[in-house]
Amino acid sequence: MTSKPASNSVKNRGSWKQNPDAVKADILRVARAEFADHGLSGARIQEIAEKTKTSKRMIFYYFKDKENLYREVLEQAYREVRQGEKALALDSLDPVEALTQLVAFTFTHHRANEDFIRLVMIENIHRGVHLSASETIRAGNSPAVEQLSAILERGTAQKLFKPDIAAQQLHWKISALCFFNVSNEPTFSRVFGNDLMTEAGQAALRQDVVDTIVGSVLA
């Protein structure tokens, strides 16, 4: 026997370090972009793996299967967006100004988080079944609605706002306008021209959305 390894038929298997959390986070990061880009059935595990520092093997090791990976991506995205909404401090402003800020922020925030918007679009295409399967995503922990409620309460107390404005319904209207702006940009601009999607158009739109929403609650 020589001092060399007995067998040279053993293929070279590179060495590696263990860092499960980083690997999982890396996979989630890449998967999120891919799912947002191509949808659940359109995304390719292969493609996700290649953009990762790890392998296809590990995706299934940590996330079981494609649907589960998608669900975890969705959950993470919801959590992050909620986190972002919490950052707003509106308590010190008078109700009208607070509402103005909230709407303007939502408009800008949605624009800046296109991936999240697209994930929500995709989930709606799937009729929300993966959201249902998720334990962590539930009502009540939506900072946006809570802040809105607080503003409405103060505004109504000061008789600046109409009485009996429903926070949930108002939130729905704000969401609709801000969400649609991002979600339907491609088809809308192709059918009607992209005037509203230029920088100037978006500024005008944001102002219009703010005015429309604020106008709808003023006494």
Next chain:
Amino acid sequence: MTSKPASNSVKNRGSWKQNPDAVKADILRVARAEFADHGLSGARIQEIAEKTKTSKRMIFYYFKDKENLYREVLEQAYREVRQGEKALALDSLDPVEALTQLVAFTFTHHRANEDFIRLVMIENIHRGVHLSASETIRAGNSPAVEQLSAILERGTAQKLFKPDIAAQQLHWKISALCFFNVSNEPTFSRVFGNDLMTEAGQAALRQDVVDTIVGSVLA
């Protein structure tokens, strides 16, 4: 030789009648439902074929490939919806009432055409590339915007409306509210409860949307 056919190795190939237009229409009908249900990559040609009176073979014969079939489905859907919008007769109404009717109609119309909404969502997921490839879908032939323009002109002339309301931008707001109502129902109702999706909730929402839009243009 007997009087029977010389060869019984020839497999039985059932007889058939020719009716290309009906076959094409049948394929489009089924394909539309399937694409609306599962998206472009999610839909299965196989599945479409099985729900058709014809075969997979004929789908490729008439429509070349999956993407082209999808594009034709999209075009047909746009044409039909525009046709539906034309039916509205608002010229005889005073501007405020005409706008009210237009918004209420749009709200109801979108609700009633979920397949179309879903196709548009899907096309937005694909960033509108198939709409771009389509010759037949272009701005200008949108009856909804033309009607809206006419109403605005009359309303402004009578000094009922603010001056300088942009028809396109107003149409955008109406679309946003009515589209979102259908498109985001699954995720919205799962996160915030489905109060707004009940019959009563939808009635309240429709009224709210009408009031919000009309309120935003009144002088």
Next chain:
DNA sequence: CACACAATGAACCGCATGGTTCATTGCGAC
């Protein structure tokens, strides 16, 4: 009828894709 061409049926094909197997390596506990 004969011919040309459109319409159709049945079987087939290549390959991309989600998922698995099996053996190997890292590393903390004792």
Next chain:
DNA sequence: GTCGCAATGAACCATGCGGTTCATTGTGTG
């Protein structure tokens, strides 16, 4: 050190899926 389990790599697999081939049948035209 060594034992045990978590983490990993490489190759593999079954099959679903978009698309095609080839031969056959319908039908209008002369």
